Amino acid sequence: xxxxxxxxxxxxxxxxxxxxxxxxxxxxxxxxxxxxxxxxxxxxxxxxxxxxxxxxxxxxxxxxxxxxxxxxxxxxxxxxxxxxxxxxxxxxxxxxxxxxxxxxxxxxxxxxxxxxxxxxxxxxxxxxxxxxxxxxxxxxxxxxxxxxxxxxxxxxxxxxxxxxxxxxxxxxxxxxxxxxxxxxxxxxxxxxxxxxxxxxxxxxxxxxxxxxxxxxxxxxxxxxxxxxxxxxxxxxxxxxxxxxxxxxxxx
Ligand SMILES: O=C1O[C@H](COP(=O)(O)O)[C@@H](O)[C@H](O)[C@H]1O
Numbered sequence: 001x002x003x004x005x006x007x008x009x010x011x012x013x014x015x016x017x018x019x020x021x022x023x024x025x026x027x028x029x030x031x032x033x034x035x036x037x038x039x040x041x042x043x044x045x046x047x048x049x050x051x052x053x054x055x056x057x058x059x060x061x062x063x064x065x066x067x068x069x070x071x072x073x074x075x076x077x078x079x080x081x082x083x084x085x086x087x088x089x090x091x092x093x094x095x096x097x098x099x100x101x102x103x104x105x106x107x108x109x110x111x112x113x114x115x116x117x118x119x120x121x122x123x124x125x126x127x128x129x130x131x132x133x134x135x136x137x138x139x140x141x142x143x144x145x146x147x148x149x150x151x152x153x154x155x156x157x158x159x160x161x162x163x164x165x166x167x168x169x170x171x172x173x174x175x176x177x178x179x180x181x182x183x184x185x186x187x188x189x190x191x192x193x194x195x196x197x198x199x200x201x202x203x204x205x206x207x208x209x210x211x212x213x214x215x216x217x218x219x220x221x222x223x224x225x226x227x228x229x230x231x232x233x234x235x236x237x238x239x240x241x242x243x244x245x246x247x248x249x250x251x
Contacts, residue, residue, distance in 0.1 A: 015225040016238035018210075019246040026063055026213055029250040033211060034067035037144055040207045042073050044143035052079045052139055054197060054205070055104070056148035056156065057086070057096025060213055064146070065103035075112040080104065081139045083147060084157035084185075084196035085117035087124045094192070115139050117182070117195045124184035124195040131195060132182045140181060141204035147245075149212050152189065153220050153232030157196035159187045160232050173198050174233060176240035199240055208245040210237075218249055 023029040037053070044051035055061065082096040090097040097116050105112065115138060119127035147155045154160060158173045172180050173196070181201035185194040202208070212221060224235040237245065 013226065013228050015222075016235070017244040018225060018238060019244055021246060021248050023248070023250040026250045029211075029213070029248050030063035030067045033064050033146070033209065033248045034071055037068060037146065037207075037209070038071035038073055040144045041078055045074055045077055050077045050079070051143045052081070052141070053144040053146075054081050054083045054139070054142050054202065055100065055146050056083050056211065057099050058148050058150075060148050060211055061146070062099070062103050064211060065100065069104050069107040069109040072108060075109045078109075078112045079115050079139060080109075080112050081115040081135065081197075082117055083145065083155075083202065084194055085124075086157075086190070087118065087193045087195065089120065090116070090118060124193050128182065128184055128195070132180070135197075135201070136181050140201060142201070143205060144207045144209070145202050145205040146209045146211050147202070147237065149210060149217055149221065149234050151217060151220060153224055153230075153234045154189075155233050155237055156202065157185045157187075157190075157194040158199070158233040158236075159185065159189055161187055161189045169233075174236040174240075175200055176203055176236075176242075199236060202237070203240065203242055206243060208237075208241055208243060210234075210245050210247045210249075212247060212249050213251070215251060221247070 041051045085096050086094050088095050097118055117131055121127045149155050152160055172183050176199050178200040180198055183198055185196055224230045224232045
């Protein structure tokens with residue numbers, strides 16, 4: 001009887017690997033992440049004479065971009081691209097390109113090269129092939145990527161509400177070794193169509209950082225890290241990344 005009870009013991013699945021750097025506040029986090037990313041870019045520049053970094057949008061990265069813009073390195077040889085873009089002109093307050101231009105392309109980083117995703121076409125689908133070709137030829141492989149995460153577990157513009165059964169999300173967006181580096185996205189969760197790097201493109205980077213602030217997002221992340229049944233895109237990042245990502249978190 002005792003033997004049987006032991007055999008039935010539930011084995012907790014191991015959480016997916018993730019390095020963690022935890023900070024007391026967002027300013028300390030921004031400074032530390034900027035120093036680390038600058039060191040990675042200097043390393044890439046020393047190895048192959050140029051460097052490429054993909055950066056997330058939204059509200060979280062502003063302080064980090066401000067801090068990164070002051071780092072000393074050969075920015076003229078650095079290419080910067082957004083990990084995703086809302087299909088809005090760069091003057092729009094929700095544009096991720098605008099965020100980069102306002103918070104990163106200043107100080108020392110003013111001379112970096114921007115590889116935008118947005119084109120002035122009515123839909124992202126109409127610009128998909130030229131953007132895909134440009135990014136594949138001039139942006140990949142990446143040296144560094146910094147991902148944010150939404151409260152719903154989305155990363156870049158890979159949204160869970162596209163549905164786990166959505167073939168485009170599963171077979172293109174979340175495919176760790178697929179051929180498409182970029183895809184267009186339409187989701188009822190967001191007011192505008194979007195374009196996003198796929199995980200195949202994101203996983204070309206040997207350094208992957210998650211920049212996440214707030215207790216509620218951390219709970220979402222930890223849930224996805226531990227639950228093998230989780231269909232959240234952040235879990236696909238943790239399970240498929242060729243190197244364990246490093247979390248930079250503050251309350
Ligand atoms: O829509 C987006 O959301 C995520 C998270 O943004 P945040 O405002 O919650 O920090 C972001 O990483 C992504 O690039 C963006 O387009």
